[in-house]
Amino acid sequence: MSAPVITNIEIRACRGGDTLNSRDAVTAVQLPGGSRPDFTVVTMTTSDGVTGTSFGFGALDAKAAAAALSQVKPFFIGRSPFDAAKNMKEFELFDRRWNHVPIYAYAPFDNAAWDIVGKMAHQPVYKLLGAAREKVPLYVSSMFLSGPAEYVEQAMQVKAKGYKGYKLHPPGEVSLDIACYRAVREAVGDDFTLMADPVIAYTYEQALKVGRELEKLNYRWLEEPLLDVNFNGLRKLREKLDIPICGTEVLAGAHYSTAHCIAEGIVDIVRTDVSWRGGITAVMKTAHVAEAFGVQCELHTTIYHAMEQIQLHPSLAIVNCEFFETLFPFDDFEFGTKSKLNIQDGYVMAPVGEGLCIDYDWDFIDAHTVATL
Incomplete structure (x- = not known):
């Protein structure tokens, strides 16, 4: 039996606000609170159908953040979610060769892979x-x-x-x-x-x-x-x-x-x-x-x-x-x-469950998704 590999990755750009409008950066950067920030969502699927999901940073504009994440996506296709150390080390070269993604771009993929690993092991990641x-x-x-x-x-x-x-x-x-x-x-x-x-x-x-x-x-x-x-x-x-x-x-x-x-x-x-x-x-x-x-x-x-x-x-x-x-x-x-x-x-x-132990509100996520990559 062959080891599972990541065959599909979906990246969502999501607005925090219910109006789905982008925010004025000059005002938003003051961080006064009182509004939901933009966010991204990464979902990986393996060759045997197991999924892993992680939120990601949305910066001041989720579409821009998701575009940055999209530069990481091809790296993970075909890789094993179990190879965390190998993936991280080999990404250094992938990123250095004229990619240079923001510091927040890699994390959601790593987290989603851990979600898969925990689910397959029937254990919480911690x-x-x-x-x-x-x-x-x-x-x-x-x-x-x-x-x-x-x-x-x-x-x-x-x-x-x-x-x-x-x-x-x-x-x-x-x-x-x-x-x-x-x-x-x-x-x-x-x-x-x-x-x-x-x-x-x-x-x-x-x-x-x-x-x-x-x-x-x-x-x-x-x-x-x-x-x-x-x-x-x-x-x-x-x-x-x-x-x-x-x-x-x-x-x-x-x-x-x-x-x-x-x-x-x-x-x-x-x-x-x-x-x-x-x-x-x-x-x-x-x-x-x-x-x-x-x-x-x-x-x-x-x-x-x-x-x-x-x-x-x-x-x-x-x-x-x-x-x-x-x-x-x-x-x-x-x-x-x-x-x-x-x-x-x-x-x-401590959470109870398998993987990252998170039950996502997909109705909320769907309603706030403004782009899928």
């Missing part, structure tokens, strides 16, 4: 990766709000729900940001975990000032204060500050670039995820590299709950990852699946 635990502490992250009162209100909601932490994506102006950081700490008390993620809003000098304030406020980490490729600036911050510097979530090169950042002392905590950084296979490689150096590898939100359900699998198989992250509130991101994250007492519980 068990095949090597389970480390059956639940993960949840923290949630804000969108970009207007000021202290809005962050305080949200943080108090989060604490009341029993979640294990809250991360601020602050407005981006130093004095206002510090006011937000202070107000939230005062509101939630000293024993609740807080993080700060300004998403490259600061100069080096501003980041140093904010970092020292966050140390006084006992924030858990300062994330991406400067661009991830600003290696010199990040290293200087790490040397000057006691608060851990967290980064690497948007670096190309997955485990290769992360290894460089660890070895060169650029950040204290590294980031990866199953959307922007190569899928499940690359996430596990990155986490293992970090583990060998004694470094925490915190998984970055994938935005969509349909992908957070995928990310849960490596989260349950990584020993050097403390938390599970989602954006808050859930309303804008919890769509496209009938299955939901099982959150109990502030923990995300």
Whole structure:
């Protein structure tokens, strides 16, 4: 009996909004929340009829994102879903020879292949990766709000729900940001975990000032204060500050670039995820590299709950990852699946089922599909 190979791949470009209109990029890039983002969906079918599916990043325009994914599609036709390491290694050459797809293009294919593998093994993927635990502490992250009162209100909601932490994506102006950081700490008390993620809003000098304030406020980490490729600036911050510097979530090169950042002392905590950084296979490689150096590898939100359900699998198989992250509130991101994250007492519980254990809402996906490649 011959081993199954991938014989068909469907890529869908999907609008988040019910009107199916594209969004104005200048407005959308502010990320204020209040609307569903665009998304893509990749479905693979094997020679013996087994399917695997993964959501993918939709960027600010799902049609553009799907076009990028279409450049990966021919690579996987005829390949075995079981050959994750081989596929990832050989894709390096395929991509280097004048393809150069965006960092989010490979992941949905890798994830969908893992879905197939789990279904054929009749096991959830996290068990095949090597389970480390059956639940993960949840923290949630804000969108970009207007000021202290809005962050305080949200943080108090989060604490009341029993979640294990809250991360601020602050407005981006130093004095206002510090006011937000202070107000939230005062509101939630000293024993609740807080993080700060300004998403490259600061100069080096501003980041140093904010970092020292966050140390006084006992924030858990300062994330991406400067661009991830600003290696010199990040290293200087790490040397000057006691608060851990967290980064690497948007670096190309997955485990290769992360290894460089660890070895060169650029950040204290590294980031990866199953959307922007190569899928499940690359996430596990990155986490293992970090583990060998004694470094925490915190998984970055994938935005969509349909992908957070995928990310849960490596989260349950990584020993050097403390938390599970989602954006808050859930309303804008919890769509496209009938299955939901099982959150109990502030923990995300292990899924039950085979493969990625996701029950997709195909009626929703069909209604929001604007192109199929």
